[in-house]
Structure formats: structure tokens, C-alpha cells
Amino acid sequence: MPESAPARPSARQSARAAIASVADQDSFRELALPEQGLREERLDGPLAWQGYADSRARAEARTGERESVVCGTATVGGTRAVIASFEFGFLGGSLGERTGDRLEAAHRHAREHRLPFVSLIATGGSRMQEGVRALVQLQRVARQSELTGAAGLPRIAVLRDPTTGGGWATLGAGADLILALPGSQVGFAGSRVRPADSDPAAYTAEAQLAAGAIDDVVRPEELRDALGLRLRLLSAPASTTTPPEPPAALGRTDLPATGWEAVSRARAPERPRAAAYLDAHFTERAPLRGDRCGGTDPGMLCGFGLREGRTVAYAAQCGTATTPAGYRTAARLVRLAGRLGLPVLTLVDTPGAANGAEAERAGAGAAIADLFAAVASAPVPVTSLVIGEGGSGGALALAAPGNLWATPDSYFSVIAPELATAILKRGGDETRSTAEQLRLRPQDLVELGVARGMVT
Template structure:
């Protein structure tokens, strides 16, 4: 798989790709002198560093400083793979820690352009402990409500992937890049290469998007506008209803309208609502659910809103975990949340149970309950039991005319009550699941459209 032309660019070329004429101001940490041949006294290490410096023009494997991407100020750090494979040593740790500190001091987002083979062998455990420094610095940014965006290049492996890369809030990857904890020389001989590629990591839900180099600057600028940080957000505006359905007269009619194949689905609502959509992909546990769309978006006026939208299918554990991840990130960054409810219920097959369906649903309930930013919900189709309620905002749920919300599907309710199928309609009426019933019961605040 050929790597994108920018995947092996130099550290400064990558920075210039994002900042363009807006420019970049380099920073350096206070100088530190290592012992001869480093902390381990590794014979030839000083000579190797000197050759790397002559070859690349850099003093270390990371360059960092302040710049502007699009119209957003940020701190950028970029790895120079030509300097000892972009490896992390003690002086690299100084620069990484200083980059995070600069972002914290200026309250700016951090953009990391990663290309690294991992920790530097010539510094042994001293090099490996730099990962702890990075983790601590990253945690300080997270606690301050500042976003971290990573672009992983070819290659991004080892501790650099496990901290600066995968530890960021949003992870973009260049096409064809080698991405994974295990580098090519240490993974099993029979390992499938696709699993260690940008595309394979996207398929496994570990990377949010694979972005060609020519789209990278615009994509990063959109993400920086969406992630902020922001202060005191207002609630997300309600989407407009996209169908002209009338209020149903019976419970059976409500269910039929919500299940209609021609009813507008989440994709249509999101396309109508956002000028720009920026998907978050996967639960970071190896799972994806195409039936639950999550991410951030920009409205026509540039206002950011995070979203979690069900697509009418039984929602799977990976989808719920991705939704919880999205809601918590939005809450930390001060971005309002919109959820679209449309599922017959949570997936209830054996695979879903093994994947932790109950815990995943509980996690979404907890994320919404704990959110300090406003959460707005629109039920656009089926509202099936707890699998739908998990995404619903207490006291701020609205419904469309072609939707329903029920403790259980009427067919299942009739079966549990040992009623014949002919009584399903009457059971649906008893459940009071129509939009107007939900309004009267205080479950919904309004019927949209």
C-alpha cells in the first residue's frame, strides 16, 4: 500500500502544510546537557546524534512552537523521523513536555504531527519513562479543557503512538501510513499488515479519519473550530422536521409511521443541520457501529455542535461507547450536544452481550447525566426501550410526528402479556407511545413540525 506523499515529509514541511503563509514561531526548552554517549554511556550514541543533526538540520527528533491553522491559533509539535527514527529520548521528552506546557499556558489546542519508531534504545529505561512525562502533560491539558488533535504519519509506532497519537482526543491519519503499537521489526512474522495500517486502524475504530495530504489543512482547521475550547455554550438548536407526517390517530399508526422505509433518517437530518460534519470513529476498544453516527459539526453560522445519532438499527455496544466518548469530549470542551434517537432497541444477540451491552448503555446514561453542557434530543423514528432512552436528554427531549417512544415494542409487550397478535394494536394504544401522548405525559417537551 503506497504511503501518502506527505507521510514521510520532514517535521517542518508538515508544519508548513498546515500553517501555510500564516507562519510558525519555533520554541525551544531550556538547554540540557546529556552525559557522554547518553545516560547509559552507549558507545557511539553521540556520533549517531551528530550524524542525525547533520542529515536533518535538527537538534532533536521533535520541533514545536506556536502557529495558526486556518484562522485558529494553536501549538504544533512535529516529529522529525530522519532524526534517529523520530525516537523519544530524554531531550525529546523535554520538548514534548514543553509543547504541552506552552499550550496550557496560552490556553490553546495542541496539534501533534507524529512520525516515530518509539522509544530510543540508546537511552534504555530513561527513554521509556518519557512516556510517563507525556501522559502527565496530556492529562494536564485534558483537565484544563484544552483539545488535542493528532495527525499520524508513516510510521507511527511504539510509545509515540500509545501516548501522543492514540492519547489525543481526535486522531487523523495519512493514507497508507504504518500505525500501530508494534513496529514492523517486532510484530509476529505472520501478522496481517493491514491491521497495522491507517486504514486498518480506522476499520478497528482506533483512528477517526484517514485524510489525504491535500485535505489535511482544511480538515484540521475545521476540527480546531469545532473543538475550541468554548465557554458557556447555549443549547443546540432543534433540527427542523423533515417529513410532513401528521400526528397518528392510534398507537399502531404511530409505530407504522416510525417504521416506514421512506421516513427521513439520521443521515438526512445531519446533512440538513450541519454545513460541515467531522465524524468520530469507533470506541477505542476495537469496535465500530455504523448504525450510530457520532462526531462534531459546524452549523452555517460556524457554531459547533457535537452529535450522536441512531440510524434506525439495533444499536450495538461499540456505538454506545462511541457516543459516550463523544458526549464526554464535548462536555470537557464546552460544546453543546445533539442526540437523534431512532432504534428499535439495543442489539440483544449473543455477540452484543459478550461485548458488554449493559455496561455500554450504562456508560451513555452516565455521560448524559454528568454532562455540564446542554444536551438536546430529537426522536426522529423508533424509540425502543432503554436502548433509545440512553441517548435521550432528561427534560429536553422532543419528538417528530412520525416517531414513537415506548418502554417496549408493542409486539413484545403483547407476547409478554400472553395476548394474541391481533391485540398488538390495542396494546400499542395502552402503552401511550404516540408523540402527542409523550407530550401529555411530560416525556417530550414538544412535537417538532
């Protein structure tokens, strides 16, 4: 194995051991699933695959399970949830018709009882001994997952080793939040069907995190707490009519006298940034990372936080030029919050959208447009606070129409003063006077009706 490939777990947990590793003690209750003993099958399955019945019998004897997934309810960190845990020892955790039966019944139970859905995945994909009848279970599982999501219930996946094929492309990648164990194989292509010259490191949890496909890699000993926190935050009752309060200002409280002073304050390296605001405002936080399209932006912090017993989704710029991946991640956050009925807080702080050739190739305009649309159509209240630079449309895309606030050490402008000076063909010595003309100070924003007020 190349040095760049993280070490894979030395042993695979059984389905029930995986459940025990995250569930509160003695809280798991297996669901009475309707397919057990009821589905009529040929001896060797729908394809009459010679030896399939014997393979199933050996798998049952080896694992003590009748199918590749165990489904039930449990409390995790005090939150009740439906759990579907894959048994890799049963024919490689593959999905067959009975697997589909169980997963459909589990999703139905989650919707009927208003419970979040947790998938503990360890699978090699669809079961070849059942052919296309097994393959179409992916459509069935995807539909059930979407129905659960549309019902406003959170779906969280935990990727174990391995998570490949259809299990990754449905329950895994289709979840709202995705955690993974270190070193786990994660990818649509399993180890035996990849090109011979493939880099194994590209098919790991760590690689998927870097590519924006999952939200976090969590060590086994931390998984119970990490999963419990996310279930608690995403399942907490929320008021969808009361906007979140804007955070208190952490920097200066006196107002800038001139436009250029406002710009200088916002650009000062000592000014408090988004991470400081989030730490001060929330007692607990869980991140949401990645645009699910191959990109991440460390300058856009997204996630869910607890504020005085209320869960609030947040998207916060960190003072850097925001990339297309950052805008897409924020749009993903806003839409998920809307579906779960959670209010949204955004912190605006960017000199503007990234505007290099790479950003254009990555679809900067489309990504910004998508965030504008997500904020404009959000079915939950959105509150925005400008904490630093408000650079043109790249900042405005994250701003709530009609509920924008500003700190005393911030500014918001149609364009940066330097760029406005250049466009107007003025000399560089006129930048300060141009900043004054742009009326970009926080108090100007209030007078112009763009901001509701200033926080102190």
C-alpha cells in the same frame, strides 16, 4: 506485500515539511525551548552507550535538527495552535529525554496561551540508546497531554508513517481526535518486533479506522482543510448554558391518530433519517468515529457540527439496532463535549439495543450503562430529538432527561408492541391494541411529561 495491504507512502516528510503541509503560509514560529544547550548529558547519553553521541551528530547533520521533534505555534485554517512535529530522520523519530523536554514545554505553552495541541507523529518508539530513561518519557508525555486535556483544550493527532510504539500509545491514541495519512503504519508493535507471521495490513491506518481506534483517514492534499475544520469546530467559543435547539421536522407534520399508526410511520423506509437531519441542521460537520475499544457502529453518527456560528457535538442513531460500540462511541463524544464546553444534540432512532450473543459478549449492558452515566453527568446542556423509533432503554440511553422532543413521525415505548404482546401472552392480532395501550405516540409523550414538546 499482500494485496490486502494498502500502499505505504513512498517518501517520508521531514518534520518541517509536515508543518508546512498544514500550516497557513509563514505562520509557523518555533518555540524557544529551555532544554536546548542546557541539559547536562554524558557524552554518550545516560547509559554511556558507545557511539550514541556520534549517531546524534550524524542525525543532526542529516536533518538539520537537534532533536526528533520540532515544536512551535502556527495557524491552521485560521486557528492558532501549538504543533509538535516529529522528524523521523532523526534516529527514527524516537523519544528520548530531550524529546520529553520539548514536548513538555510545548504542552505548557499550549495551556498558558489557551491553544489547541496538534501532534504530527512519525516515530518508531522510545530511544533504546537511553534505555529506561527514554521509556519513562512516555509517562511524562502522557501526563502533559492529560493536563492539556483537563484544561479544556482540544488535542488532535495526525498519524504519519510510521506511528508505532510509545508515540502511538501516548500522543497518538491518547488524542481527542485522530487523523491518519493513507497507508501509514500504525500500531504499538513496530515492523521489526512483530510476530513473523503477522499480516502487514493489520498495522495500517485503514485497519485502525476499521477497529475504531482512529477517526478518519485523510489524503495528504485534503489534510490542511480537514485539520483546520476540526480545530475551528473544537476551539470555537461556546455558550455552555443555552441548550441547542432541536432540529425542525423533515417528515410529516400531522399527528398519528393511533399508536400503531405512529409505529408504522416511524418504521416507514421513506421517513427522513439521521444523516438528512444532520445535513439540514449543520453548515459544516466533522465526524468522531470508533469506541477506542476495537469497535465501530455505522448506525451511530457522532461528531461536531456548526450551527449559526456555534459548535454543537452530536450523536445520532440511524434507525438500526445500536451495538455496544455505538453506545461507547456516543459516551466518548458526550464526555469530550463536556470537557471542551460544547453543548450536545442527540437524535434518537433505534428499534432497540442489539441483543444477540455477539452484543452480549461485547458488553452491551455495560456500554448502555456508560452512556446513561455520561448523559446524566454531562456538565453541558444536552438536547434530544426522537426522529423515528424510540425502542426501550436502547433509545432512552441517548435521551436527555428533561429536554426530550419528538417529531410527528416518531414514537417512544417501554418495549416494541410486538414484544409487549408476546410477553403478555396475547395473540398476534392484539398487537395494534397493545400499541394503543402503551401510549407511545409523540402527543402521548408530551401528555405524559416525558417529552417537552413536538417539533414541526
